[in-house]
Amino acid sequence: MKYTIAEFNKQFPDEVACLDEMFKRRYGHLIKCPKCSKRAAFHRAKNRKVYACQFCGYQLSPLAGTIFHKSSTPLKLWFHAIFLFSTSKNGVAAKELQRQLGVTYKTAWRMAAQIRKLMGQDDEPLAGEVEIDETFYGKGGTHQTKFKNKHAIIGMVERKGKIKAKQLPNRQAALILPVIKEAVVRGSRVITDEYRGYDKLSYSAYGYQHHNVKHGKGHYSWKGQNTNTIEGFWGQLKTSLRGTYHFVSPQHLQSYIDEFAWRYNNREGISPAFVALLARVSQVAQLG
Ligand SMILES: [Zn+2]
Missing domain, CATH: 3.30.420.10 (Ribonuclease H-like superfamily/Ribonuclease H)
Structure with a gap:
């Protein structure tokens, strides 16, 4: 399925949109607050990367344990890098990431290595x-x-x-x-x-x-x-x-x-390769 840079930019215009996406992926299924057990809405804390329960203030951190967690690179740039990896056919050189994202070569190289970790092969055997x-x-x-x-x-x-x-x-x-x-x-x-x-x-x-x-x-x-x-x-x-x-x-x-x-x-998945790769971010975090 085709997913263009224009669609990407529309869906993820800024940091908040990216963070909200991570929250939705990780905790979107929550009906009750894990602490006070009330049916609660979680609101993003101002200028912080956590969401707090409307009643008891219990905080959920959608980035904890993910490749984004301790990174000082904006989420939007991470998402952009993942987009490039998901749409490229021949891979993305660190030099190219550096140029497109405006980060240092060292940062670009590290980001690429982390994104590659999301692409690990599963244990499900082949047949037929x-x-x-x-x-x-x-x-x-x-x-x-x-x-x-x-x-x-x-x-x-x-x-x-x-x-x-x-x-x-x-x-x-x-x-x-x-x-x-x-x-x-x-x-x-x-x-x-x-x-x-x-x-x-x-x-x-x-x-x-x-x-x-x-x-x-x-x-x-x-x-x-x-x-x-x-x-x-x-x-x-x-x-x-x-x-x-x-x-x-x-x-x-x-x-x-x-x-x-x-x-x-992931060459012909029902969802764009970008979404599949983004889904791996929280999955890998939850595996430990
Ligand atoms: Zn609560």
Whole structure:
């Protein structure tokens, strides 16, 4: 769903509008005051980021525990940054955030890192037809033949569904098989290339219907034998990492993988990706 900067600015013209939104998201469901138990309205305290019960004065803080809480950056700028992340296809460089928001580079970099944390992958496993493939990322080009100093990324994607991708030190079967087992429901039809690390997927320990693209392994030939979807994702990921972020170090790589997986998974939601990302702010806070 399309959500433009004009709509964004209309919906969130100022700090109060952003704060009210956070209050509504976090405490909008409250019917009674948690303290005095009366059916109360909560009013925003003047010049403060809290809302107080009309009867007993009990205060609720919609930003407590969120990425906004201890930040001196205005909420409106945070919202704007989240908007940029949610509408961009190729990611948002800290330099670009700095330019658009008028904050320092350091602040922009920190904001981007925090927003990326909101984009973490969930634990819900994939099912149905799942393409699985691995790729490599690191200095010195993206060729598989030179992967000595590279990290592996294992990716799993449901046809017309969700994606999961995880960074690993290498692509040994001992590392990739447990990741697949956790991420893909047993019995699913999995499609891989001919890499031998996948050979055990059809063993009873894993229990998948395994199709191998190159050799057409499996019990019957089947026209859906390709890994085009996951390969498309790798293409998008690498183009964006190179074009927007230039180089990402191994200790940050997973958060960038999460960013692009999130974008893929929210590509055609019923609500705008912006709303989905904003919803994560309070959810992440409540998870602890
Ligand atoms: Zn009260």
